[in-house]
Amino acid sequence: MLEFEPHRGFGVYIHWPYCAKICPYCDFNVYAAKQRDVAPLLSAIEKDLTTWREKTGPRQVDTIFLGGGTPSLIPPKEVKYLIDVIASMWGLAPDVEISLEANPDDRSAFVGLAKAGINRLSLGVQSLNNDALKFLGRNHNAEEALRAIEEARSAFPSLSLDFIYALPRQNLIEWKQELSGIIDLKADHLSLYELTIEQRTAFGKAVGRGEWQPADDDTAADLYEITQEMMCEAGYPAYEISNHAISSQHHAQHNLVYWNSGDWLGIGPGAHGRVTIDGNRYETVAERRPEKYISVVEDTALGLASQNILTIEDVANERVMMGLRKTSGISKSDFEVLVGRKFNQETLSEFIDDGLLEETDNNLQLTPAGRLLADYVSSRLVL
Incomplete structure (x- = not known):
């Protein structure tokens, strides 16, 4: 029997699938915005939320995250309505984090979104280099990004900026120079992601055709290591593999729900969720x-494509795989109590001796070198 554990957090993720332009590296569930009537989707999302409230019973929402896609395309009055709906159903924590993803060219909506209740903006800058922005298929240039950052800083209590590195032919000198400029922006939070090539994307197809090659593993590792070094020196220590904040106050609380194996509802087309109800933990996919999501909600009052009960082993393994992403690591008992066995001591010793893992009392955490091999270490540990 598994019970909902409030200390791990309870969040609501709403996926808005429309974008003004689909970026060539994006593997998310997105569609061109075009001229669409958004009312049917908003209505379906509200109905989906209503049914989930009946299933979860009373809880307090710690975080709301509007992602996508480009949720800043939702009119601010509709954003406020969605927040109010969630608040009326579950109630919001006094320090609730309400995040929304936006692009620099959405800055005309910033004031309205802040008034609607968004208190944390995640801004997809991706680069301060115009050539890189063009390569990445972004609609903005560096000057427009800087203007948007200033406007966002004055509108929102917490500002997070996303950047992508390990671009083709990018070297250490170039990235160090750009990273210095990123640090100078003095954002509250920085998410710095290595460019990954997903097969289904435009980039994946281009690489498959041999048009260009992504950065090799050694170069990507060097770029990651210099990123960690410079960010730490600048007062932005990593609290997760790719995420840095000026203080714990600005840690992404919604993402911590994921990494702490809390519960979250995945609402909207293609959204994934994890929710614990009546002794079972469910993996949900909308x-x-x-169009299909709207139709299914109309027929069943839920937008689900699948809903699976996770085994105890599945739950324990996720706690390791997700929790080790945090630089603070995991408590061993989080895994061992659930599955009724200890971690394999031989495997633990191997990773500790190799400098990939640190063990103190009940805690396990990856070393900086181990974070480069996080998926490999985690997968070995749960065997």
Whole structure:
């Protein structure tokens, strides 16, 4: 029997699938915005939320995250309505984090979104280099990004900026120079991601055709290591593999729900969720296509494509795989109590001796070198 554990957090993720332009590296469930009537999707999301409230019973929402896609395309009055709906159903924590993803060219909506209740903006800058922005298929240039950052800083209590590195032919000198400029922006939070090539994307197809090659593993590792070094020196220590904050006050609380194996509802086309109800922990996936999602909600009052009960082993393994992403690591008992066995001591010793893992009392955490091999270490540990 598994019970909902409030200390791990309870969040609501709403996926808005529309984008003004689909970026060539993006593997998310997104569709061109075009001229669409958004009312049916908003209505379906509200109905989906209503049914989930009946299933979860009373809880307090710690975080709301509007992601996508480009949720800043939702009119601010509709954003406020969604927040109010969630608040009326579950109630919001006094320090609730309400995040929304946006692009620099959405800055005309910033004031309205802040008034709607968004208190944390995640801004997809991706680069301060115009050539890189063009390569990444972004609609903005560096000057527009800087203007948007200033406007966002004055509108929102917490500002997070996303950047991508390990671009083709990018070297250490170039990235160090750009990273210095990123640090100078003095954002509250920085998410710095290595460019990954997903097969289904435009980039994946281009690489498959041999048009260009991504950075090799050694170069990507060097770029990651210099990123960690410079960010730490600048007062932005990593609290997760790719995430840095000026203080714990600005840690991404919604993402911590994921990394702490809390509960979250995945609402909207293609959204994934984890929710613990009546002794079971469910893995949920919503219908991907907006039209299908709307239709399924109309028929069943839920937008699900699938809902699976996770085994105890699945739950324990996720706690390790997700929890080790945090630089603070995990408590060993989080895994061992659930599965009724200890971690394999031989495997633990191997990773400790290799400088990939540190063990103190009940805690396990990856070393900086171990974070480069996080998936490998985690997968070995749970065997």
